[in-house]
Amino acid sequence: MIEAAQFVEAARRRGFTWYAGVPCSFLTPFINYVLQDPSLHYVSAANEGDAVALIAGVALGARNERGVTMMQNSGLGNAVSPLTSLTWTFRLPQLLIVTWRGEPGVADEPQHALMGPITPALLETMEIPWEPFPREADGIGPALERAVAHMDKTGRPYALVMQKGSVAPYPLAETEPPRADACAPRTQWLGAPQDGLPARRDALERVIARTPLDSTVVLASTGFCGRELYALADRPNQLYMVGSMGCVMTLALGLSLARPDLHVVALDGDGAALMRMGSFATLGAYGHSNLTHLLLDNASHDSTGGQATVSSQVSFAAIAAACGYASAIEGDDLALVDTLLARSRRDGIPDGPHFARLTIRRGTPDGLPRPTMTPADVKARLMRHIGAA
Structure with a gap:
């Protein structure tokens, strides 16, 4: 098990400062850490496909910055369209952190019974290389280096698949949600x-x-x-x-x-x-x-x-x-x-x-x-x- 700070700070040193996604309990420590660091950016998307498109937009315009899209593996269904016809087609790279609910051999809820076993094959079908999310501190740097090398060479996403218990809890302080005053149409x-x-x-x-x-x-x-x-x-x-x-x-x-x-x-x-x-x-x-x-x-x-x-x-x-x-x-x-x-x-x-x-x-x-x-x-x-x- 690693600390959220260990991964996020290692990622920051490699240019990853933008995060978007839909929460999963496995991702809670990451989201809580990023939300409370004003030098990092987190956007809560309505669905996983929107998060992929948003980070693709960051990749399109950012200078020396990279983005991470986080989602539960059940959300891969929502993300298939932008992953296959936006990031792949236009070569807009991003790091995917996909949680592995329903991993074979690990008890989970019934809605993950099919997506769990097929998650690796689904990523491979979309030509997204993946590896297990690092569970030890000394594995973080090498995993990120492999991800960056692939992204820089191909212009396409790379995925880290997160198993249960990979990251230690990180508390969330009280934060104000983003909001704007409604205008009159x-x-x-x-x-x-x-x-x-x-x-x-x-x-x-x-x-x-x-x-x-x-x-x-x-x-x-x-x-x-x-x-x-x-x-x-x-x-x-x-x-x-x-x-x-x-x-x-x-x-x-x-x-x-x-x-x-x-x-x-x-x-x-x-x-x-x-x-x-x-x-x-x-x-x-x-x-x-x-x-x-x-x-x-x-x-x-x-x-x-x-x-x-x-x-x-x-x-x-x-x-x-x-x-x-x-x-x-x-x-x-x-x-x-x-x-x-x-x-x-x-x-x-x-x-x-x-x-x-x-x-x-x-x-x-x-x-x-x-x-x-x-x-x-x-x-x-x-x-x-x-x-x-």
């Missing part, structure tokens, strides 16, 4: 019919005009959003997500926290936002004014045939406001994109992310191209552009 509805709504292209052209290369990063959600942004203007300050649906919010949050000098704009879709709506609460609690969240809502899964979503009965601005965003607006008026991107601390609005939901008409131009660069090359170009390579 606003609307800009013109009552336009479907064929009179703005097109996605109209909104993206305004985003491009208001996101200067030297100070702004634009992250576009998977599907036609990223492809149309690429077709309009392929710029080095842009990243086009593929897969990992719904993760653009927490990817942007991680980048914005790691790089407060940048204005980070997350372009979202209604289907993606509905899929990971818990991320609104995480952004509202931890996000700052350098994070802008624009949801382009055509009430459909446009890139898979136009099947309807349930977004027409959802007030995303009310959700964002209730979750602690600094400002939240929705409507069908294209001008709200300009309003959103003009917001800043100087407006006298409390610190926090800014949100807008613009309803747009369905449909996409024919022959929309896909990026000719690989996702890893798009990421590398962006990292060079912002000085994070």
